[in-house]
Amino acid sequence: MLMCRDLAIIASDYLEGELATADRLSVKMHLMMCRHCRSFIGNLRNSVELMRAHSSQSLDPAYAHRLDEEIARALAQQQPKGDPD
Amino acid sequence: MNIATEREDEALLIDRLRAGNAEAFQEAVRVYTPGMLAVARYYTDHSSAEDIVQDCWLTVVGAIRDFEGRASLKTWLHRIVANKAKNLLRKQRREVTADFSEVLDPELDRRFKPNGRWAEPPRFTTTESAEALLENGALSDCLDKHLSHLPETQRSALMLYEAHQRRSDEVCNILDVSASNLRVLLHRARQKIFLMVEQFQETGEC
Numbered sequence: 001m002l003m004c005r006d007l008a009i010i011a012s013d014y015l016e017g018e019l020a021t022a023d024r025l026s027v028k029m030h031l032m033m034c035r036h037c038r039s040f041i042g043n044l045r046n047s048v049e050l051m052r053a054h055s056s057q058s059l060d061p062a063y064a065h066r067l068d069e070e071i072a073r074a075l076a077q078q079q080p081k082g083d084p085d
Numbered sequence: 086m087n088i089a090t091e092r093e094d095e096a097l098l099i100d101r102l103r104a105g106n107a108e109a110f111q112e113a114v115r116v117y118t119p120g121m122l123a124v125a126r127y128y129t130d131h132s133s134a135e136d137i138v139q140d141c142w143l144t145v146v147g148a149i150r151d152f153e154g155r156a157s158l159k160t161w162l163h164r165i166v167a168n169k170a171k172n173l174l175r176k177q178r179r180e181v182t183a184d185f186s187e188v189l190d191p192e193l194d195r196r197f198k199p200n201g202r203w204a205e206p207p208r209f210t211t212t213e214s215a216e217a218l219l220e221n222g223a224l225s226d227c228l229d230k231h232l233s234h235l236p237e238t239q240r241s242a243l244m245l246y247e248a249h250q251r252r253s254d255e256v257c258n259i260l261d262v263s264a265s266n267l268r269v270l271l272h273r274a275r276q277k278i279f280l281m282v283e284q285f286q287e288t289g290e291c
Contacts, residue, residue, distance in 0.1 A: 003201025036206035
């Protein structure tokens with residue numbers, strides 16, 4: 001029988017629909033009977049969504065500027081102007 | 086933005102990159118560098134990661150003309166970073182030290198009885214949506230803090246998984262991990278955030 005700890009182990013797979021049918025059914029059965037695990041799954045799903053909504057990816061402006069300069073230099077080398085030949 | 090428009094925008098950007106347009110590179114740097122740093126950080130420390138990503142952009146200046154567009158630009162860039170990072174590790178005779186052994190976070194695991202039932206069940210059920218929760222600036226800051234404290238391997242896996250629209254195969258390829266190990270990294274990271282949100286909602290403290 002699926003215990004609460006077992007459910008916690010496979011909770012991500014359940015949320016992502018990665019479980020085989022039999023395991024998925026065991027989880028659903030367990031959730032019907034166990035309010036603690038219903039809370040756990042609900043809160044974990046919320047954590048996933050929270051991270052999704054929050055995943056702002058900031059870039060250090062000084063580093064971005066350094067990249068711009070290095071790239072400009074490489075571009076200039078790649079396109080030599082006024083070939084003496 | 087829908088996927089078709091995204092692809093059209095990307096095709097336009099690639100044309101401008103191929104033409105050696107400096108402004109196009111500045112745009113691309115701002116769009117793609119955070120993801121590229123995440124790839125590099127999976128393999129190495131912060132300052133080496135910045136060097137690897139810089140080196141990658143310089144490679145791209147010459148190589149963009151050969152880019153055939155079979156993968157998305159993002160995937161192509163991520164693969165270049167991963168290859169450079171793996172080469173560096175090989176030269177330094179180092180390996181990525183990710184922990185795949187424990188699926189449960191120890192802090193969560195302690196909350197179960199030996200018989201596998203909850204000893205300390207979740208303290209309440211979150212009813213608010215993620216967006217509503219994030220309106221609380223303090224929670225948002227707390228999330229930042231906890232994300233920055235995650236092990237690099239977990240954080241990179243999480244970020245790339247989202248960046249690649251949750252396509253595990255892409256991420257496994259870039260990070261050189263099996264599908265089951267990727268799932269461990271993601272699940273561990275999510276449990277940490279679960280524990281953080283619970284603590285925050287209960288005490289209002291980070």
